[in-house]
Amino acid sequence: MSIPLTADGDMEDLPRTLRREKEARAREAREREARDRDAQPSGLSAHQPEPAPYASAATYAGYPADEAYPAAVRSIDVPFFRLMLFFIKAVFAAIPAIIILGVLLWLGGQALEAAFPELLKAKILITFPNS
Secondary structure, eight states: OOOOOGGGTSSOOSOHHHHHHHHHHHHHHHHHHHHHHHTSOOSSSOOOOOOOOOOOHHHHTTOOTTSOOOOOOOOOOOOHHHHHHHHHHHHHHHHHHHHHHHHHHHHHHHHHHHHOGGGGGGOOOOOOOOO
């Protein structure tokens, strides 16, 4: 059994999503060619062109459809008051989650102490000397 190298061209080195997209575009091209071939005017019917689908934004910007459209976020315009309200709501939403997490950790500690009583010897006791 021989494993082909990627330089041989037998195995594509593209991620699965890009490979699927490439296969979908090739399938569309084959279907379009088949439709065009079947739509050849015969002696009985005249050829009627199909309406063109909308081009993607990448095509309008001058990029081919098979290439990724470069994009970058330059700024986000959010008013300060709305941003402040969002973070206040996030703090209030986090309080029940912290309480639930604390209860779950405490229950886990109790279960460990019940299952392994020798862990009690490993507890650190902090004492203050009498002054």
